[in-house]
Amino acid sequence: MQRTRPFPLVFGAIAALCVVGALGWFAWQRATVYYFTELHDRGQNTLNLAEASLRGQLSRFERLPQLLADQRVIRSLILAPRDPDLVMAANIYLRDTAEMLGASDIYVMYRDGVTLAASNFDQAHSFVGGNFAFRPYFYDALGQKGAGRFYALGTTSNKRGYYFGAPIDVAGQRHGVMVIKIDVDGIEQAWASDEMRIIVTDPENIVFLSNRPDWLFRSFGPMTPARLARTEQTRRYANARIGQIDYARETDANGFDLLRTAADDGATLEYLVARAPMPDADWTVQVLLNARPARVQVASAVALGGLALVLLMLTGLILWQRRRQLAERLAVQQAARDELELRVGERTSQLAAANAALRDEVGERRATEDRLRQTQSELVQAGKLAALGQMSAALSHEFNQPLAAARNYAENAQLLLDRGRSADAHDNITRILGMIDRMGRISRHLRNFARKPHQQMRPVDLGSVIADAQELLGWQLDRSGVVLNVDLGSDPLVVTAGAVRLQQVLVNLLANAIDAVDGNETKQLDLVAGRVGDMIELRLRDNGPGIAESVQARIFDPFFSTKEVGKGLGLGLSISYNIIRDFDGRISVRNHPEGGAEFTLRLHAAQPRSAEAAE
Numbered sequence: 001m002q003r004t005r006p007f008p009l010v011f012g013a014i015a016a017l018c019v020v021g022a023l024g025w026f027a028w029q030r031a032t033v034y035y036f037t038e039l040h041d042r043g044q045n046t047l048n049l050a051e052a053s054l055r056g057q058l059s060r061f062e063r064l065p066q067l068l069a070d071q072r073v074i075r076s077l078i079l080a081p082r083d084p085d086l087v088m089a090a091n092i093y094l095r096d097t098a099e100m101l102g103a104s105d106i107y108v109m110y111r112d113g114v115t116l117a118a119s120n121f122d123q124a125h126s127f128v129g130g131n132f133a134f135r136p137y138f139y140d141a142l143g144q145k146g147a148g149r150f151y152a153l154g155t156t157s158n159k160r161g162y163y164f165g166a167p168i169d170v171a172g173q174r175h176g177v178m179v180i181k182i183d184v185d186g187i188e189q190a191w192a193s194d195e196m197r198i199i200v201t202d203p204e205n206i207v208f209l210s211n212r213p214d215w216l217f218r219s220f221g222p223m224t225p226a227r228l229a230r231t232e233q234t235r236r237y238a239n240a241r242i243g244q245i246d247y248a249r250e251t252d253a254n255g256f257d258l259l260r261t262a263a264d265d266g267a268t269l270e271y272l273v274a275r276a277p278m279p280d281a282d283w284t285v286q287v288l289l290n291a292r293p294a295r296v297q298v299a300s301a302v303a304l305g306g307l308a309l310v311l312l313m314l315t316g317l318i319l320w321q322r323r324r325q326l327a328e329r330l331a332v333q334q335a336a337r338d339e340l341e342l343r344v345g346e347r348t349s350q351l352a353a354a355n356a357a358l359r360d361e362v363g364e365r366r367a368t369e370d371r372l373r374q375t376q377s378e379l380v381q382a383g384k385l386a387a388l389g390q391m392s393a394a395l396s397h398e399f400n401q402p403l404a405a406a407r408n409y410a411e412n413a414q415l416l417l418d419r420g421r422s423a424d425a426h427d428n429i430t431r432i433l434g435m436i437d438r439m440g441r442i443s444r445h446l447r448n449f450a451r452k453p454h455q456q457m458r459p460v461d462l463g464s465v466i467a468d469a470q471e472l473l474g475w476q477l478d479r480s481g482v483v484l485n486v487d488l489g490s491d492p493l494v495v496t497a498g499a500v501r502l503q504q505v506l507v508n509l510l511a512n513a514i515d516a517v518d519g520n521e522t523k524q525l526d527l528v529a530g531r532v533g534d535m536i537e538l539r540l541r542d543n544g545p546g547i548a549e550s551v552q553a554r555i556f557d558p559f560f561s562t563k564e565v566g567k568g569l570g571l572g573l574s575i576s577y578n579i580i581r582d583f584d585g586r587i588s589v590r591n592h593p594e595g596g597a598e599f600t601l602r603l604h605a606a607q608p609r610s611a612e613a614a615e
Contacts, residue, residue: 019313024306031301035294036256036272043196043274043287050198051276051285053187058162058281061103061182065166066147068097069178074108078168078175081116090117091128104161104183108168109138110176125157136234141165141177148177149281151184151208152236153217160184160208162281184209197271197288204231206242208283218243249273259288270295399439401507405472406435438472438500457583459606460502462493462529462536469506473514482514482523493529495536495603501579502603505587508572509540509599516544516597535585536605541598546591555589 068074077083077090094106098119105127107118113133121128132138132155137148148165161181168176191198191211200209204227205220217240219227231237248260257273271288278285319326413428466486470477477484495502510525517523520543529538547555556577580587585603592598 023309024302027305028298028302031298031305032294033254035297035301036254036291039272039289039291039294040256040274043272043289046193046196046198047274047276047285047287050191050287051278053190054200054278054281054283054285057182057184057187061101061164061180064101064103065141065164065178065180068106068180069166069168074168074178075170077108077116078110079170081110087117091119091121094119095121101180103180104159105157105179105181107179107181108176109133109179111142111174113138116176120157127156130156134233134235135163137163137165137179138177141167142174148179150234150236151202151281151283152234153238153240154181155235155238158238195290197286199286199288201284201286202236203282206231206237207245215245217241218245220245220247258291401511402435402439402472404476406432409435435472457496457498459494460497460499462495462502462538463488465499465503466506466527466529469503469510472503472507473510476511476514480514480518480523482517482525484510484525484527487526487528489530491531493531493536494606495583496606497583497585497603498579502583505576505579505601508576512572513540513542513544513597513599516542520544531605532602534605535602538601538603539598541592541596543596546595547589547597549591552589556587 071093073086073089073093077086080086090108094108094117098104098106103119105119107120107127108116109132110116113131115127115130115132118127120126135148135150135152137150140148140150142148146167149163150165151160151162153160161183164180164182165177167174168178188209188211193211197215198209198211199207199215201220202208204223207215207218207220210216217237219242222244223231223242228242231242246262250258252258257275259271259273261269261271263269270291272291272294273286273288275284275286277283409428409432413425413432416422416425416428466488470484470486476482510527513525514523517525522543524543526541527538528541529536531537556573558571558574577587580601580603583603585601587602588600590598590600
């Protein structure tokens with residue numbers, strides 16, 4: 001019997017170890033890239049969420065200072081800063097506004113930097129009387145920039161916050177600055193996590209926000225005199241002591257940004273860093289993920305892979321040594337291969353049948369898509385027919401009111417002629433002709449409205465439109481015994497709208513209000529209009545039973561009506577809603593606290609001279 005020499009076995013073992021070493025190094029590199037990429041992607045997702053939450057929180061308040069600066073109470077205070085009544089009124093307004101908006105503090109600063117009024121006027125750390133002229137949000141807003149942003153630790157409240165400043169201009173002169181401070185503590189609470197650090201640093205690389213307080217107000221690296229001077233110039237951190245974080249930063253061969261710091265127990269902590277700048281806020285948001293779990297995963301994966309490879313190679317060597325004993329298994333393997341080929345053939349046939357079925361299914365789906373397109377075309381045609389039907393109903397509804405008025409005037413004219421009062425009868429006939437002309441204008445206007453609704457808008461005198469609507473419904477008001485009180489103020493009110501369509505809206509609202517008070521002993525309608533900023537607001541209130549809460553959400557839907565069958569098509573308010581929307585205005589309804597329903601129209605104001613030129 002011939003013995004096997006040990007040299008091939010030793011040579012094979014050495015070669016196997018070399019192969020295992022080379023494969024292990026390669027696997028280590030690939031596993032490092034894989035797990036660190038996975039860790040970086042998780043950090044990037046967290047970074048995106050953190051950045052989005054910061055931007056969302058800041059964007060909520062960015063434009064509010066300018067809006068508050070235009071309020072009458074603020075402008076009055078900035079013109080008379082020593083008036084105690086105005087100061088108290090501004091304090092209360094700012095406190096209520098801060099509670100409503102969820103802001104930390106809101107305050108008004110005079111042009112010399114002294115705080116005139118603040119939302120925390122009644123608290124121990126009130127800002128009233130404090131001078132914050134050294135803050136960038138003040139001098140940036142007061143200067144040519146016209147707006148200020150700054151984040152800092154409050155010198156009075158000793159609380160962190162982000163500040164927005166806006167100038168207060170009166171008559172073209174800059175008198176002061178409106179400031180809103182928002183609290184950032186809630187953002188940190190939303191970042192609570194034990195697996196990673198989320199920090200926000202300033203341009204001096206000082207941590208301003210952190211989900212772990214041990215790094216708060218600490219600087220990466222030593223604070224040089226230049227860095228300290230820039231920080232103390234604006235007193236960003238008030239009297240807080242700026243600590244130091246000893247760290248080392250590098251980018252490894254795979255492009256990953258790594259940061260190493262020392263823990264309190266002296267151990268070295270390694271973090272994988274994902275960062276993103278926020279230039280608008282002058283911040284850098286960073287997510288630091290502990291790299292140790294990834295290192296452990298890499299080592300475990302390489303160890304398991306190496307162990308599996310060694311076992312595989314050992315198995316191969318053993319099989320190689322015992323190759324002569326495998327001859328009997330070759331026949332079995334051949335049979336297994338034959339059986340496998342048979343199964344492959346059967347599987348191929350099954351796949352062919354599946355492919356045929358799939359082709360049939362694709363054909364059916366294409367036919368279904370063709371039917372769907374045809375159905376969509378039919379639905380478009382049906383939609384056109386429905387629109388035509390609704391327009392016909394709308395024309396019928398809009399003509400009923402002037403026709404009823406014309407009939408009433410005709411009956412009165414007949415009675416007047418019988419009594420020999422030809423002059424009064426002639427006046428009624430003139431009104432009937434006016435109604436006929438108005439019906440023509442309504443028809444023509446509805447046609448124009450259907451084609452190009454925005455081309456007919458112009459300055460319209462609201463008083464004239466209301467007077468025309470009163471004249472149109474005068475007979476109905478007299479017959480129903482309804483008292484209409486109109487209060488338009490002393491100044492002329494001119495809106496940007498279409499005269500005929502606006503009159504349609506008023507006629508619809510007044511007619512509905514007359515019906516609403518039917519049955520009351522005292523029937524009264526109040527029509528009040530006035531200017532609110534750059535808008536004209538018109539309110540119509542009745543003393544009827546009001547509108548149920550469940551109905552108010554559907555009151556402007558087409559064909560929805562609370563009247564009895566035969567007393568309305570349910571189109572008046574729907575048409576009115578669409579007309580006001582075409583005017584870029586708003587219409588709303590509510591139940592008045594003292595009873596009855598109240599409809600409110602808000603339309604853009606126009607200049608009276610423009611209305612005269614349009615007329």
